[in-house]
Amino acid sequence: MSENTDGVADAAAGDAVGGTAADPAQPAPATAGPPAAAGPPADSAAGSGTAAAPEPTPAQPAAPSAAGSAAGSPGHGPAAGVAPAGWDPKAWRTYQVRRQRAESGAWSIAPLAWAEAARPGRAGPVPTAVLVCAVVAGIASALFLGDGLGPGLLLAVVPAIAAAYVAARTARRTARPWTLVWAVGCVALLAVPALRDAGWPSTLALLAAVLLGALALHGSRTWPGVLLSPLGFVDATVLGIRWAWSGLRSRGSGVDRSRWLPVAKAALVAVVLLVLFGALFASADAAFADLLSGLTPDVSVGDSPVRFLLFLLGALLALAAARAAAAPSRWDRIRVAPGKPRSRVEWALPLVVLNLLFAGFNAVQLAVLFGGYDKVLESTGLTYAEYARQGFWQLLWATLLTLAVIALALRWAPRAGAGDRGFVRVVLGTLCALTLVVVASALRRMDLYVDAYGLTRLRVSVAAMELWLGLVIVLIMAAGVFGASRLPRLVAGSAAAAVLVFGLLSPDGMVAEKNVARYQQDGKIDLAYFQSLSADAVPALDRLPEPRRSCALRGINNELSRGGRVPWYAMSLGEYRARQILRERPVKASYEVCSSLGTFHSRTIG
Structure with missing residues (x-):
């Protein structure tokens, strides 16, 4: 069977090309006049790399007469592949397949409208x-x-x-230009597994690379x-x-x-x-x-x-x-129809109340910032870490919910004229500005928490996510001023850039660096947590004094030893450096010494 290069499935696929609501197997009749000619194939739209406008659905002629139905029925004359006079060939093939399925009791379903709209164009011969x-x-x-x-x-x-x-x-x-940006970003993300040994940044980089590759191609x-x-x-x-x-x-x-x-x-x-x-x-x-x-x-x-x-x-x-x-x-x-516009009062009242709530919360945060934490902690009886941990996750969820509120508000926003558009900008711009203060408060709480308990994978991940959410809010504010046509691509690009920076900064290395610095400052360290880190953490942990150095590196050293000899094309730069360090300065501390230092205590750190 030859390829259906114009993206429309052949008779065996049974795609919908017109049809009535009552009987999807029967092509819809035209209102009057001869059938409209089918539009040209979408080679030009596909070849240009830009989205083409939706093609008009060709009108179909009236149902065949009794004389023509015999010739046009399945198994007769035109059923061999030639459409009868007045029929669009694609609609004729679809009609035949659906009629055959209906007669045989076979199940079929019309394709989704979005799939039909996004159907790829015709491709030439494969080079x-x-x-x-x-x-x-x-x-x-x-x-x-x-x-x-x-x-x-x-x-x-x-x-x-x-x-x-x-x-x-x-x-x-x-x-x-955007195609080149996506392509370069995709290749850069694919380089993360070659640089970092940790699996979780590499997984995020691969997912982001798939997104950028798809954007570059489509x-x-x-x-x-x-x-x-x-x-x-x-x-x-x-x-x-x-x-x-x-x-x-x-x-x-x-x-x-x-x-x-x-x-x-x-x-x-x-x-x-x-x-x-x-x-x-x-x-x-x-x-x-x-x-x-x-x-x-x-x-x-x-x-x-x-x-x-x-x-x-x-x-x-x-x-x-x-x-x-x-x-x-x-x-x-694919077009998503906007929601029914609401009146100013109906639309703005919930948002104004929410803005007032955000303003009250931010006023308290600013008072705490300038008045000092000691007074607040004295009145509440909380420690720095308890105060920070108490609110970070709630503020993170508040940021996420605010983005959802903004998306829904834009869908039902009043848009009768320039006055409505300016009103929407003011209300949502105020909400975005207040949300940025919430983001800053959440990051400050995380900073206090890390100072008290140290940095972990989870903490560095959620802090990075909070930073990216703040960037998205800034992009939304910029879109309100300069236009929203580039907003989808900017948000996707910012997400990919955040993943790339996250991978290049080596989160496991950051965790080790922060905890080693904390140990050098106050003598506190959790050796058990280091056993689950990747080889990216070895350069930082190598600076610890013995026997804590050997105990901190024990889990990573055992993991690398179990892996045996790894070929060059499967070894990341982080693993290569770790193997060099451990080869020059092997792990020396015994199991008993490390056990006495708490190296093998199983615990979960948030």
Whole structure:
């Protein structure tokens, strides 16, 4: 079956192209006149990298007459693939499939309206370079990702990026500034696993890289586009398989053997020579054998199933990226209708009351700030840490709920004229400004809490999230002044930038640095907590005096020892530095000494 390159499924898929509410299997009749011609395929919209305007739904002719129904019924004449006179071919195919399903009792459902609106455009023939890049991406994934993430992740993704670039150039898509920003950000995020050993920043970086990669391929600008763009990889994977299969079939019958056979023979001879002489030199010299074993991936028969799955994953990722680059989904066609505008009193009264509540709370916070914490703590009977811990989480939730309130308020805001728009800016701008004070108060409480109990992964994570929420509020305020057209992309970009900075700053290293500084200041340290940190914490923990240094590094050292020898393409920079430090200054303290210092006490720290 040939590929349905214009994004409309073939008869077996049964997509909806028109239909009535009473009978979705029957195309809707036209009101009058001849049927409208189907619009041209959306190659230009897909090729430009921008969202096209929704295509008008072609009007359908009246239902066939009794004379024509026999010829137009399934299994007769036009059922072989030719639509009768007056029928749109797509609507005719859809009608036939649904009628057959209705007669056979088969279940079917019309596609969602948003999926129909975002359907990708037509893609041209798959370039040969894309097929080659897909194979190379599969091989690189199988070789470099079987032992873990690290620099090998970048090596495995480079062929997929090349496939997307070739497909976009073939489709004559032009790179816009935002596309370059998303692409560079995606590559930068993929470098985080190569730099940091901690798994949680790397996971966040991979998720953010998927988002930026989807935005680079689909060119989305609106809120639906930004939120739904990652889903385009699913559709692009299915279409990419069909796209590649169609290209392979078209090349199978007309392969120019005189052109490709010499290249294949030369490549085969080169591989044989490399294997033969490489094995001879490795057996002749131990140093060369050690170098060769360190550079080449270690592949065994036992991990062949995993390597094969990684090959499929890498090849499918490259095909999906190329297919999306050639003909992206048009997520920006999805339109969310605004809510019913409310009157000024109905809309503003709850927000004004909320603003007054925020103002009262912030006044108390400012009084505490200038009046000193001692007076407040004396009157409440709380310690610094208890006072900080008591309110941080509530203030974090208050910030999140405020963003939800702003989103709902904008949906039902009055918008009769310029006066209403100015009124909305004043009310919501006041709420945003007061919320920034709440964010500052929450961060100050976290600072007090960290001074009392030290820094942990959870605390640094929620503090980073609170900072990003404050940045989002600033972006909302700027959108009220300069326009909201760029707000979805700015929010997505700020989230990705926050994840990138979070990973580059090494949160585990920050936790270790802060706690070591705290120990040097007041002699307090929790050695048990360090056992769960990653190798990124080793440089900071290495500054502790013995035996606390060895006890703090004991868990990390055991984890690295259990991992054995790790190839270069699976080792992060943080792990490499940790192994060097532990090799030069091994862990010396005994189990009994570390146990007496509380190293193995199991506890959970918030």
